[in-house]
Amino acid sequence: AQTVTQSQPEMSVQEAETVTLSCTYDTSESDYYLFWYKQPPSRQMILVIRQEAYKQQNATENRFSVNFQKAAKSFSLKISDSQLGDAAMYFCAYRSARNMRFGAGTRLTVKP
Amino acid sequence: DAGVIQSPRHEVTEMGQEVTLRCKPISGHNSLFWYRQTMMRGLELLIYFNNNVPIDDSGMPEDRFSAKMPNASFSTLKIQPSEPRDSAVYFCASSFYGGRGYGYTFGSGTRLTVV
Numbered sequence: 320a321q322t323v324t325q326s327q328p329e330m331s332v333q334e335a336e337t338v339t340l341s342c343t344y345d346t347s348e349s350d351y352y353l354f355w356y357k358q359p360p361s362r363q364m365i366l367v368i369r370q371e372a373y374k375q376q377n378a379t380e381n382r383f384s385v386n387f388q389k390a391a392k393s394f395s396l397k398i399s400d401s402q403l404g405d406a407a408m409y410f411c412a413y414r415s416a417r418n419m420r421f422g423a424g425t426r427l428t429v430k431p
Numbered sequence: 432d433a434g435v436i437q438s439p440r441h442e443v444t445e446m447g448q449e450v451t452l453r454c455k456p457i458s459g460h461n462s463l464f465w466y467r468q469t470m471m472r473g474l475e476l477l478i479y480f481n482n483n484v485p486i487d488d489s490g491m492p493e494d495r496f497s498a499k500m501p502n503a504s505f506s507t508l509k510i511q512p513s514e515p516r517d518s519a520v521y522f523c524a525s526s527f528y529g530g531r532g533y534g535y536t537f538g539s540g541t542r543l544t545v546v
Binding site: 354356362366410420421423424 | 476486536539542
């Protein structure tokens with residue numbers, strides 16, 4: 320079974336600085352997608368960015384980018400120019416043909 | 432599209448009572464998922480449907496939990512009888528079956544408190 324591990328329960332970043340959230344996963348599949356979701360205090364789960372395993376190019380969405388290392392099964396999220404509105408829980412997720420599995424989450428605090 | 436719609440947003444009930452959570456997926460999505468979120472266990476997949484058919488209910492914790500999807504636009508998750516340990520946020524999500532490139536679209540969740 321696929322597992323997703325987020326080793327950082329909490330992270331903190333100064334406003335306007337850059338922060339990287341870590342995620343590793345375990346799978347025997349070759350075709351899959353990886354996602355990062357954001358959950359602010361409103362508890363809405365918001366899709367931040369996605370990465371296809373077959374694509375070597377790292378995905379980017381405005382201030383959000385990933386560092387995808389397929390061989391190492393690593394999928395980290397970099398947030399540049401952090402803003403107060405980025406404060407939230409961030410979940411890494413692995414999607415196979417069957418379903419999606421989530422990591423335990425990283426709580427990000429942004430200091431003004 | 433209004434997104435995935437869940438109701439109620441909050442539910443407080445007494446132990447032993449029946450609780451029904453409701454979900455309307457995004458029109459055109461043919462997969463529907465029920466998740467439970469707690470501090471201790473994080474996000475757990477309870478059950479999912481493809482084309483209204485339950486595919487995997489191995490995450491349903493006990494027989495007290497049941498889920499139905501009578502049509503493509505409606506699903507329910509029922510707990511009977513409810514217990515305090517069922518207190519959690521329950522999310523419904525929908526997506527395209529087979530479209531792994533699509534993330535799941537989540538509803539706003541139902542916060543259930545069983546006292």
